[in-house]
Amino acid sequence: MSDPGHPSAPASHGPAVLRGASLWLPAEHSWRRLPAIGLVLAVVGLGGSLALGLASEAARPQLWHSWLVGALFALSVALGGLFFVLVQHATQAGWSVVVRRIAENAMATLPFLALLFVPLLFGMGDLFHWSHAEAVKLDPLLLHKQPYLNVKFFVLRTVAYFVIWSALALWFGRLSKLQDVTGDHELTRRMRRASPVALLLFALSVTFFAFDWLMSLSPDWYSTIFGLYFFAGSAMAFFAFLALVVIAARRTGLLAGVVSAEHQHDIAKLLFTFVAFWAYMAFSQYLLIWYANLPEETVFFAHRNVHSWSLATAGLALGHFVVPFFFLLPRTVKRSPTALAVAATWLLAMHLLDLYWLVMPNLHPAGMAPNLLDATALIGSCGLFMAAFGFALKRQALVPLRDPRLPESLTFENV
Amino acid sequence: MGALKGILRGIMRPSLPPGELFGALAEFATPAELYHACEGVRDAGYTRWDAHTPFPVHGLERAMGLKASRLPWVSLVTGLGGAATGMGLQGWISTIAYPLVISGKPFFSWPAFIPVTFELGVLGGALGAVFGMFAFNQLPTLHHPLFASARFERASDDGFFISIESWDPLFDADRTVDLLRRLGSTGVELVASSSKPAKLPPPSTPGAPGTSGTSGDATTRATP
Numbered sequence: 337m338s339d340p341g342h343p344s345a346p347a348s349h350g351p352a353v354l355r356g357a358s359l360w361l362p363a364e365h366s367w368r369r370l371p372a373i374g375l376v377l378a379v380v381g382l383g384g385s386l387a388l389g390l391a392s393e394a395a396r397p398q399l400w401h402s403w404l405v406g407a408l409f410a411l412s413v414a415l416g417g418l419f420f421v422l423v424q425h426a427t428q429a430g431w432s433v434v435v436r437r438i439a440e441n442a443m444a445t446l447p448f449l450a451l452l453f454v455p456l457l458f459g460m461g462d463l464f465h466w467s468h469a470e471a472v473k474l475d476p477l478l479l480h481k482q483p484y485l486n487v488k489f490f491v492l493r494t495v496a497y498f499v500i501w502s503a504l505a506l507w508f509g510r511l512s513k514l515q516d517v518t519g520d521h522e523l524t525r526r527m528r529r530a531s532p533v534a535l536l537l538f539a540l541s542v543t544f545f546a547f548d549w550l551m552s553l554s555p556d557w558y559s560t561i562f563g564l565y566f567f568a569g570s571a572m573a574f575f576a577f578l579a580l581v582v583i584a585a586r587r588t589g590l591l592a593g594v595v596s597a598e599h600q601h602d603i604a605k606l607l608f609t610f611v612a613f614w615a616y617m618a619f620s621q622y623l624l625i626w627y628a629n630l631p632e633e634t635v636f637f638a639h640r641n642v643h644s645w646s647l648a649t650a651g652l653a654l655g656h657f658v659v660p661f662f663f664l665l666p667r668t669v670k671r672s673p674t675a676l677a678v679a680a681t682w683l684l685a686m687h688l689l690d691l692y693w694l695v696m697p698n699l700h701p702a703g704m705a706p707n708l709l710d711a712t713a714l715i716g717s718c719g720l721f722m723a724a725f726g727f728a729l730k731r732q733a734l735v736p737l738r739d740p741r742l743p744e745s746l747t748f749e750n751v
Numbered sequence: 752m753g754a755l756k757g758i759l760r761g762i763m764r765p766s767l768p769p770g771e772l773f774g775a776l777a778e779f780a781t782p783a784e785l786y787h788a789c790e791g792v793r794d795a796g797y798t799r800w801d802a803h804t805p806f807p808v809h810g811l812e813r814a815m816g817l818k819a820s821r822l823p824w825v826s827l828v829t830g831l832g833g834a835a836t837g838m839g840l841q842g843w844i845s846t847i848a849y850p851l852v853i854s855g856k857p858f859f860s861w862p863a864f865i866p867v868t869f870e871l872g873v874l875g876g877a878l879g880a881v882f883g884m885f886a887f888n889q890l891p892t893l894h895h896p897l898f899a900s901a902r903f904e905r906a907s908d909d910g911f912f913i914s915i916e917s918w919d920p921l922f923d924a925d926r927t928v929d930l931l932r933r934l935g936s937t938g939v940e941l942v943a944s945s946s947k948p949a950k951l952p953p954p955s956t957p958g959a960p961g962t963s964g965t966s967g968d969a970t971t972r973a974t975p
Contacts, residue, residue, distance in 0.1 A: 619862075619865060622862065623862050623863070623865065623866075626862050627854070627862070627863065629854065629855075665827075666823070667819070667823070668819075747809075749809040749810065
């Protein structure tokens with residue numbers, strides 16, 4: 337897309353010459369406090385959750401379910417960031433170079449988010465019916481699934497997922513940062529060559545992670561599309577997060593003349609795409625189960641179509657698809673910082689509802705039951721994410737400084 | 752035969768308002784000069800004009816002061832129309848025309864109708880976008896008065912042009928040519944209209960505008 341005939345300075349476009357100040361987090365910038373604020377939130381949120389949840393035997397199941405929702409919320413944004421970086425390398429994208437570092441910082445949180453799943457391993461008894469040996473003995477189906485669904489193999493797989501994700505995030509992050517120093521174009525080629533393999537690993541690990549940590553909450557139920565469903569929501573949440581970060585950065589004077597309305601427009605298009613993709617996955621899952629009408633499959637929707645859960649189901653169909661689809665449809669909305677920020681915030685809330693809707697019917701079959709632990713676990717998980725993200729943000733330039741496609745990205749325009 | 756000729760003429764010639772003169776055509780050396788000239792023409796208040804380049808020049812629509820396209824609305828309406836057709840047809844067949852009980856489900860089992868509804872929605876949106884684009888651009892237009900200019904051939908090679916049409920309220924042959932020259936044009940010419948044969952020689956006459964093979968004949972006046 338590099339355009340030899342581009343006029344030097346069209347109206348709404350920043351100068352192609354980078355201003356040093358906007359490429360690093362300035363010394364006094366408010367975002368420098370993100371790690372400290374995040375850490376306080378993490379300690380208060382997670383510590384509060386543990387204090388509240390472990391205080392009594394009765395509160396413990398609530399603690400682990402709430403913790404799982406919060407941890408998945410932060411994790412899904414980080415996974416979306418990893419996916420974004422891998423896809424940009426695989427497709428050799430030019431437009432996205434100026435926002436790629438933000439995604440790299442989001443995926444850099446993955447090793448830290450692994451910490452959230454360590455306590456959960458101790459809560460498996462409260463989360464997973466199949467983790468009780470005596471329950472497995474009574475259920476022929478669980479007995480049949482035991483070679484896969486057993487505590488040892490489950491822990492091993494969970495470790496493997498986080499090793500894969502952390503390794504990918506560290507490797508791609510390190511090469512990108514190395515290029516800031518050396519400017520070596522070969523690094524870009526190496527990342528491109530590695531990205532298809534990395535995407536395969538990512539797809540398989542995310543699919544099985546979703547099977548393990550979400551689908552096995554109801555171990556008799558199965559849906560082969562479930563991994564994609566979780567991925568679709570995660571990618572959408574990441575694009576909402578990316579849109580918010582870009583808008584906030586421009587509001588606070590960062591990336592001036594680097595990230596333009598054109599980049600925001602493309603992020604919004606991807607957000608819109610994944611709103612539709614999530615609905616496509618969700619409906620594909622629903623249609624086949626509804627049509628076949630087999631009890632072992634319909635149980636998933638049967639549990640979510642009673643009491644106040646039916647409100648959440650309808651709320652997801654409307655709030656996670658219909659309303660944002662038509663709201664994000666016009667070009668002007670995608671290019672307006674305020675309108676896009678509203679849509680992105682709304683969609684993050686819907687993503688949270690989606691995760692809540694996946695996890696909580698396991699604990700509260702009689703209807704939605706908001707609990708203080710839901711809030712504290714969410715605040716703690718997001719705090720940990722914020723701390724790790726802010727830490728990565730401070731340590732490197734805000735854009736890949738010497739990426740060979742940076743000039744192309746700087747002058748990118750939607751035709 | 753007469754009717755066929757009429758239809759062909761309609762396709763061959765864009766729907767142009769009457770007048771002997773199509774307008775002024777100005778060439779520019781570089782995309783940047785064209786860009787700034789477009790700003791000049793826009794600021795001068797012209798409304799019936801166009802820019803011609805061999806490749807897309809980013810931001811030119813702003814320099815020209817073009818409003819957002821209405822095409823998305825066409826696409827939205829045809830897309831929703833396609834979706835409504837899909838749902839309507841299946842609903843009508845299943846509830847009125849041939850109500851059949853299928854696997855114990857209600858007659859109007861909307862989830863089963865969604866795939867076809869979705870596909871027809873996409874089809875309608877895509878067809879609306881393509882044919883709406885054709886309609887807004889008056890395509891297919893197999894002939895255009897500007898083709899009479901020899902230099903205009905370079906619009907698909909290495910030439911950058913602005914054409915201002917004679918029925919623009921501000922159009923005045925001398926002053927418009929003057930403006931284009933002041934905006935840095937390397938060559939301005941006036942091009943005859945091929946839509947109004949009345950005041951011009953009969954079509955059979957060799958060298959008539961729009962029918963002649965030698966484009967130089969068609970320009971009523973050329974300025975270097």
